[in-house]
Amino acid sequence: MSENPTLSPERQDPPDAVGETLLSVEGLTKHFPIYGGFPFKRKVGAVQAVDGVDLTVRAGESIGLVGESGCGKSTTGRLITRLMQPTSGRITYAGQDITRANRRQLAPIRSEIQMIFQDPYSSLNPRQTVGTIIKSPMEVNGINPPGGREKRVRELLETVGLNPEHYNRFPHEFSGGQRQRIGVARALALEPKLIVADEPVSALDVSIQAQVVNLLQKVREELGIAFLFIAHDLAIVRHFSQRVAVMYLGKVVEIGDRDSIYNRPRHPYTHALLSAVPEVELAEETEGRERIRLAGDVPSPVNPPSGCRFRTRCWKAQDKCATQEPPLVRIGGNREGHLTACHFPEEPTIAARDEDVVLDPALAALEEATDTH
Numbered sequence: 001m002s003e004n005p006t007l008s009p010e011r012q013d014p015p016d017a018v019g020e021t022l023l024s025v026e027g028l029t030k031h032f033p034i035y036g037g038f039p040f041k042r043k044v045g046a047v048q049a050v051d052g053v054d055l056t057v058r059a060g061e062s063i064g065l066v067g068e069s070g071c072g073k074s075t076t077g078r079l080i081t082r083l084m085q086p087t088s089g090r091i092t093y094a095g096q097d098i099t100r101a102n103r104r105q106l107a108p109i110r111s112e113i114q115m116i117f118q119d120p121y122s123s124l125n126p127r128q129t130v131g132t133i134i135k136s137p138m139e140v141n142g143i144n145p146p147g148g149r150e151k152r153v154r155e156l157l158e159t160v161g162l163n164p165e166h167y168n169r170f171p172h173e174f175s176g177g178q179r180q181r182i183g184v185a186r187a188l189a190l191e192p193k194l195i196v197a198d199e200p201v202s203a204l205d206v207s208i209q210a211q212v213v214n215l216l217q218k219v220r221e222e223l224g225i226a227f228l229f230i231a232h233d234l235a236i237v238r239h240f241s242q243r244v245a246v247m248y249l250g251k252v253v254e255i256g257d258r259d260s261i262y263n264r265p266r267h268p269y270t271h272a273l274l275s276a277v278p279e280v281e282l283a284e285e286t287e288g289r290e291r292i293r294l295a296g297d298v299p300s301p302v303n304p305p306s307g308c309r310f311r312t313r314c315w316k317a318q319d320k321c322a323t324q325e326p327p328l329v330r331i332g333g334n335r336e337g338h339l340t341a342c343h344f345p346e347e348p349t350i351a352a353r354d355e356d357v358v359l360d361p362a363l364a365a366l367e368e369a370t371d372t373h
């Protein structure tokens with residue numbers, strides 16, 4: 001993203017059109033059972049993909065969800081859109097508990113919560129024309145806009161920056177960025193109030209990413225749609241989201257407004273993630289910022305570490321971290337709404353350290369050995 005000047009962090013904040021709580025999840029959990037044994041298969045364990053997530057999304061706001069691969073971001077998105085049934089917890093949308101809502105009860109809500117997927121090609125049916133793809137959610141939901149569905153599809157194509165004359169073309173006739181625009185048009189067809197965008201630009205060329213992010217920004221501002229924006233890339237989330245939630249191994253470890261998370265992070269994992277963002281993206285306020293190399297893999301969600309799940313990679317871990325799970329709370333020095341799950345949080349600064357912190361002792365040993373040769 002760094003090549004594109006339109007994504008500079010100095011950009012003005014979007015107007016604060018944030019309203020009432022639209023969606024809230026409490027203790028959201030998804031455990032995927034693992035079966036084994038012979039001759040009778042039985043449950044031998046579970047992938048704890050999402051394990052007690054609390055989150056709110058207000059009308060019109062964008063909240064970014066970040067974290068390493070496998071930490072449960074997509075699963076969280078799928079639970080919220082009810083593409084998956086949670087193991088436990090509660091999902092409330094517009095004041096209504098939809099955790100166990102059946103198909104019929106979900107029908108009116110389905111149109112209000114839409115999803116945009118990472119891979120714009122596999123999420124579009126290659127045998128359908130663009131017109132059919134964008135029109136079908138309206139057909140399924142029996143929506144007849146004034147002037148007819150085709151007229152509405154043409155308007156949507158225009159909204160997302162595509163030529164309305166391309167109504168009868170097929171997905172393969174479009175570039176990756178254009179296909180993602182088709183995905184956005186399809187999501188907009190039902191006039192949603194919330195869009196869960198799961199890595200919507202990470203499959204696109206860097207040069208195209210900014211264009212699609214800017215389109216989503218425009219949609220958010222002009223149509224007042226709330227976003228849960230899932231991404232690996234903290235630079236994109238900084239640009240797009242007013243609030244940011246950091247996930248690690250199925251849990252939210254830190255959440256707060258953008259400024260708090262990027263400039264005054266408290267959780268060691270947030271520090272580590274931020275230190276991996278290229279300097280250019282974070283502008284001058286982060287000059288001389290600490291460098292932390294978050295090496296090694298995330299532990300298995302089948303058997304996560306006791307206490308704090310980050311402790312096996314944390315340079316501040318102490319005995320307490322292995323026995324007591326840190327609650328997600330506002331700690332001293334945090335602004336309102338900035339919550340951190342850590343017993344020994346970092347200072348609210350991202351100032352330089354004397355030397356790199358290497359989180360993987362094996363890697364550190366290897367580097368030392370290499371240096372001495």
Ligand SMILES: Nc1ncnc2c1ncn2[C@@H]1O[C@H](COP(=O)(O)OP(=O)(O)OP(=O)(O)O)[C@@H](O)[C@H]1O
Nearest residue numbers: 032047048049068069070071072073074075076301
């Ligand atoms: N249907 C499933 N059955 C079993 N395990 C699953 C299933 N879907 C996801 N998982 C596991 O749940 C964990 C969380 O996966 P998820 O896809 O939510 O992570 P993610 O944060 O979106 O990762 P990525 O950044 O790679 O997209 C992973 O360990 C994954 O292997």
Ligand code: SF4
Nearest residue numbers: 308311314321342343
């Ligand atoms: S609770 Fe302990 S292990 Fe977990 S992040 Fe804080 S200091 Fe590190």
Ligand SMILES: [Mg+2]
Nearest residue numbers: 073074075198
């Ligand atoms: Mg994912």
